[in-house]
Amino acid sequence: MSPTTSTVPAQLMDGTALARRVGEETAARAAELTRRTGAAPCLATVLVGEDPASVTYVRMKRNRCAKAGIVSRHVALPAATTTEELVATLGALSEDPTVHGILLQHPVGEHIDERAAFEAIAPHKDVDGVTLSSFAAMSFGRPGFVSCTPGGIMRLLDAYDVDLAGKRAVVVGRSAILGKPVGMLLLARDATVTYCHSRTADLSAHLREADVVVAAVGRPELIRGEDIKPGAVVIDAGYNPGNVGDVDFDGALSRARLITPVPGGVGPMTIAVLLEQTVAAAERQLEARAAR
Template identity: 70%
Template sequence: MTNLMRGTELARDIVLRASEKAAGYTERTGRKPCLATVIVGDDPASVTYVRMKQNRSHKAGLESRHVALPEETTTGELVAKIRELSDDPEVHGILLQHPVPRHIDERAAFEAIAPHKDVDGVTMHSFAGMSFGHSEFVSCTPGGIIRLLDAYDVEITGKHAVVIGRSPILGKPAAMLLLARDATVTICHSKTAGLPEIVRTADIVVAAVGKPKFVQGDWIKPGAVVVDAGYNEGNVGDVDFDAVTDALITPVPGGVGPTTIAVLLEQTVDAAWRELDA
C-alpha cells in the first residue's frame, strides 16, 4: 500500500518556530530579518516561485527585498548586484533564483554570495561544510528532505539510499546529508548503466533528475521510501506517482516543496541572529 509523506504540516511547524525567533529579533533590534531574492529574466515558474517565497517571508515576520534583473543581464552585472547585497548590513540572507539565463555563469553568481548570507546553501563553502558536517547552512531542498524523513520516523542509518541526479544544489548535497546520517549512498546520473536495477535495491530513493515521471513504478522495491524532489510542468514530479503501489512517497505538489521554503526562512532568521550575536 502506498502512503503519503506530506511536507505541509512539517513546514508549518518550522515556519512557526522561525516566526517566533523573527519576532524576538525584531523586538530586540527594531528590524526584521531580511531575505533578498534575486531573479534574472521572467521565467513564469521562477517568477511564481519567488513570489511564493516573498509571501511566506512576510507572513513569517521577515522583510523581503526583491531584486528583478532583465534577461540580458550579464554575469558581471549579476555578480556586482549580489556583492552589493552581500555588503549590505540590512540584508541577512540572499537567494538567487535558479535557473538563471543560459548566458550567465551561474556558479560565479552563486560564489558572489557571502558565506554568512548563503541561506539557500548554494556556495562551495556551504557544500564543503555540509560534506564535513560543519555547515552553517544546508542546501534548502536537501535539508528539507532530511527533516521530512525524520518527521516520518524513516530510519536512515544503515539503509541504502539512491540519489538520482547530481546537481550541485540538490543531488550532490542530498547525497552528502544522507551519508552524514550513515546511509550507504549511490549517486546515479545520465551516464549510469543499469539504472532501474540499481534503484530496485534502494531503501530510500531521492529523485532529482528534472524529468517528468522519469522513475517508473516497477523500479521501486516494496516498502521503499520515495522522495520526489522534481517539479515539472503540470504539477508533475520526477516519479510516475500513480504507478508506485507499495511505498512511502512524497506527493507533488505538497511534499518536498513546502519544506524547502520553510528551511529557507528558518536559515534566514538564524543568519540574522548569528550576525547580531557575532
C-alpha cells in the same frame, strides 16, 4: 496479489503540514529577534529576467516571508544582465548590513556564469546553500547553511522517523544544489549512498535494491513503480509540467512504505528551510554585531 506488492498503500509524507509547523516556529523566532534587537530578519531575492515560473517562485517566497515576519527586499534585473553586473549586485548585497540572507533565483540565463554569481554571495548570507563554502560545510558536517531542498528532504525523513543508518539510498540526479548535497547529507546519517544519473547503466537494478530513493533528475515519471523495492521510502523532488514528479506516483504507491506527493511534498519544505535559515543568519549577524 503479487508477493512483491505491498498490501497497504504508502503513507503520504505531508510536506505542507510540516512546512506549516516549521513556519510557525520560524515566525516566533523572527518576532523574538525583532523584539530583542529592533531589527527584523531581511531576505534579499534577486531575479534576472521575467521567466514566468521564476517570477511565481519568487512571489511565493516573498509572500511566505511576510507571513513569517521577515522583510523581503526584491531586486529585479533585466534579462540582458551580464555576469559582471550580477556579481556586482550580489557583492553589494553581501556587504549591506541590513540584508541577512540572499537568494539568487535560478536558472539565471545561459549567458551568465551561474557559479561565478553564486560565489559572489557571502557564505554567512548564503541561506539557499548554493556556494562552494556551503557544500563543503555540508560534506564535512561543519556549521553552515544546507541547500534548501536537500535540507527539506532531511526534515521530512526525520519527521517520519526514517532511520537511515545502514540503509541503501539511491539518489537519481547529480545537480550541485540538489542531487550532490542530498547525497552528502544522507551519507552523514550513515546511509550507503549511490548516485545515479543519465548515463547510469541499468538504473532499474540500482533502484530495486534501494531502501530510500531520492528522485531529483527533472524527467517526468522516469522512475517506474515496478522499480521500487517493496517497503522503500520514496522522495520525489522532481517537478515537471502538469504537476508531475520524477516518479510514477500511482505505480509506486502500492509498493513504497512512505512517499512524497507532487505537489505538497518536498516543495513546501524547500521554502520553509529557506526562511528558517534566513532567521538563523539574522540571529548570528545581529548577535555578533551586538557583541562588538
